[in-house]
């Protein structure tokens with residue numbers, strides 16, 4: 155018996171976003187996919203989400219940008235990137251020959267920039283969807299992240315929705331005071347699916363130098379340290395919206411992934427775990443298959459939200 159792990163992440167979109175299985179790689183932790191193909195057959199994954207992409211190339215934040223903490227990692231990459239044009243010319247043609255769908259994670263300093271990046275990707279072979287990172291600081295509005303305010307989160311979503319016919323996933327930040335309200339506004343604004351979470355703000359200090367260990371002082375905390383918080387937020391958001399929810403945050407093992415699925419996620423993303431173990435996403439997928447076989451679960455849909463049912 156082979157279990158059916160297929161999942162449709164954009165049921166309301168004409169193009170749809172049908173995955174062979176629910177295991178995706180999280181943006182910024184798996185490069186453009188190509189970097190990992192020497193470690194395992196990446197075509198086996200459900201989907202690959204590439205590095206965050208702005209309109210123009212960017213240098214990113216000052217070094218050091220990555221520091222290990224207890225059960226986690228703090229990063230302050232600052233969305234360094236090649237820009238959308240280079241991505242279309244150099245990366246998309248490679249993806250066009252792949253079986254695994256690639257979703258492009260996009261970012262912007264203004265609502266217009268999000269629109270432009272999304273529009274540039276319209277009709278590009280090799281791009282199966284867009285994930286909108288709304289954790290970026292809004293340069294026109296005091297630098298607060300678009301995603302901590304329901305109105306700005308909805309504005310960005312609406313702009314991307316009008317720019318593209320591709321499936322749109324909006325990625326929420328856990329730094330919002332009321333994440334369910336933001337999820338609902340983003341859904342109303344036209345998101346096909348919602349992913350969460352991005353990183354929590356965190357910092358570490360070198361006590362010899364008496365200075366922050368991150369060049370930008372603080373960064374984003376990810377890894378196993380954030381898993382219980384991510385799980386609680388996924389549970390909450392899955393109960394607040396009707397579009398598919400994609401869980402992310404500290405997923406390292408199949409057990410972690412299954413917890414998110416049972417909390418109500420239709421798919422999951424493996425992030426920082428790929429740094430320590432480049433095969434982490436495949437290990438998670440194989441472990442999920444094993445569990446389902448042992449438990450005689452023939453279809454993934456049987457366990458989505460299973461922990462919610464009374």
Ligand SMILES: Cc1cc2nc3c(=O)[nH]c(=O)nc-3n(C[C@H](O)[C@H](O)[C@H](O)COP(=O)(O)O)c2cc1C
Nearest residue numbers: 180181182206229287351352376377403404425426
């Ligand atoms: C080095 C690094 C770079 C990241 N870059 C992005 C990015 O460009 N866009 C984005 O939406 N999220 C980015 N993230 C956040 C991850 O995609 C993910 O949401 C977060 O790390 C939580 O998952 P994890 O605990 O499994 O790593 C980045 C994370 C790390 C560690």
